Amino acid sequence: MEPELDSNNRLLPLTAYGVKAMSMGFLVPQDSPVAWRGLMVQKAMNQLMFEVSWPKLDLLILDMPPGTGDVQLTITQSIDLAGAIVVSTPQDLALRDAVRGVDLFRKVNVPMLGMVQNMSTFTCTNCGHHHDIFGLDGVRKKCEQLGINLLGDIPLHPSICHDADAGKPTVVAAPDGPQALAFHAVMEAVAKSIGLR
Structure with a gap:
């Protein structure tokens, strides 16, 4: 399904399970690579933030690839952020990139x-x-070293992958299961950290 345009020629976000979303994945053909240089990526990010007909939102989450490049810098200079969350596996190699993001x-x-x-x-x-x-508690230990909060643990479980491939979030597919509860715990911690709870 492709996004439609409103009367002002702005993209309308897609909605599923009450969540509004917009992604580059909705705008390019499924099998086409997005091989863009920095300026094109920055332009695309600006379009996703400012040229989408977002309704009044409680929260806007920007999911970005790992890194500390143009996209991250552009976002920090373009809008006032309530905060950043860094996601990492417990593996040492992944944590090195995560620490760069924190810095x-x-x-x-x-x-x-x-x-x-x-x-x-x-x-x-x-x-x-x-x-x-991927190792035991690497992110927990890194949070202690950096003096930041561990917002939660998401387990490695085949149902999470299966649910994502089926287009049904785990919190909808099995709302009382341990995987869904892990996602809920993370969101509760995030909501509390930005004053929504």
Whole structure:
């Protein structure tokens, strides 16, 4: 489904499960690479923020790829941010990039709301044993070192991947399951950190 335009020639966000969303993925053909240089990426980000007919929102979440480049700097200079959240696996290599992100947001005076530990633990569906595939508590330890909040842990679980591929968020597909509860815990921590709770 492609976004439509309103009477002012602005993109209308798509809505699913009560959440309004806009993405470059909605605007380019599914199999086409987005091989753009910095200026094109900046222009696209500005379009997604300022040329979309957003209704009155409680919260606007900008999901960005990892990095500390043009896109992140443009966003910090274009709008007033309530804060930044950095998501990382517990793996040392991933944490190095995550720390660069934390440092960038601190340098440009964007409040660091905290970090989320993604793919934290895999629980075997046969025996129930916990496997720390990417390491144990790397993000938790890094948060302690950096003096920032750990907002929560998202487990490594096949249902999360399956739900995403099916276009149905885990919090909708199995709202009382442990994976959904992990997502809810992260959102509660975020809401509290920005004064929505």
